[in-house]
Amino acid sequence: NAGVTQTPKFQVLKTGQSMTLQCAQDMNHNSMYWYRQDPGMGLRLIYYSASEGTTDKGEVPNGYNVSRLNKREFSLRLESAAPSQTSVYFCASSQGSMGNQPQHFGDGTRLSIL
Amino acid sequence: AQSVAQPEDQVNVAEGNPLTVKCTYSVSGNPYLFWYVQYPNRGLQFLLKYITGDNLVKGSYGFEAEFNKSQTSFHLKKPSALVSDSALYFCAVRDGGGYQKVTFGTGTKLQVIP
Numbered sequence: 001n002a003g004v005t006q007t008p009k010f011q012v013l014k015t016g017q018s019m020t021l022q023c024a025q026d027m028n029h030n031s032m033y034w035y036r037q038d039p040g041m042g043l044r045l046i047y048y049s050a051s052e053g054t055t056d057k058g059e060v061p062n063g064y065n066v067s068r069l070n071k072r073e074f075s076l077r078l079e080s081a082a083p084s085q086t087s088v089y090f091c092a093s094s095q096g097s098m099g100n101q102p103q104h105f106g107d108g109t110r111l112s113i114l
Numbered sequence: 115a116q117s118v119a120q121p122e123d124q125v126n127v128a129e130g131n132p133l134t135v136k137c138t139y140s141v142s143g144n145p146y147l148f149w150y151v152q153y154p155n156r157g158l159q160f161l162l163k164y165i166t167g168d169n170l171v172k173g174s175y176g177f178e179a180e181f182n183k184s185q186t187s188f189h190l191k192k193p194s195a196l197v198s199d200s201a202l203y204f205c206a207v208r209d210g211g212g213y214q215k216v217t218f219g220t221g222t223k224l225q226v227i228p
Contacts, residue, residue: 041220042218042220042221045215090157099146100146100208102163103158103160105150107155107157108155
């Protein structure tokens, strides 16, 4: 059971570079999420997609864009990376679209911006 | 707005002793409450949830949580701690009044001492 798969697992970027974080789930879930995890701040929601074809901003969307490519895939793009975006990024998915089901998480992408 | 607080950054407990990890929440409607565990370099894993019904919820790995509406708390408990329970624990809440997004606490590091 693959669950939620994130690529890459590690990445180092220079300030101003762009990159896309990939996420795919094989559980036929409707909802998908992108979070960032920083020490002492827990998980903060960047963007979410309640269903295929829809995306909405979360708590900290500035500097990021997302694409819900299909039901399985939800990508996160950094257009011009900044050191403040150094973090661990987690993708998650859940059944339904009302947030009352448990979320299933990938193992994260560790991103450093120099 | 919904919020969740984990007042302890770290909890230390001796192996074999009971453990409690505290969580309090604030919502405008009825809460949906979750506990997750995170092991090093891994994503969050779902432990248990409270939606409605019995105030004592049983979950994975022998964990349980007690919902207390009057104290707006949802503390995680286990009767006998194992060294392998050492990890980072997150409480999360969703306002049943209509928000789709889930808010996570800042996490509590549980250290079980042999």
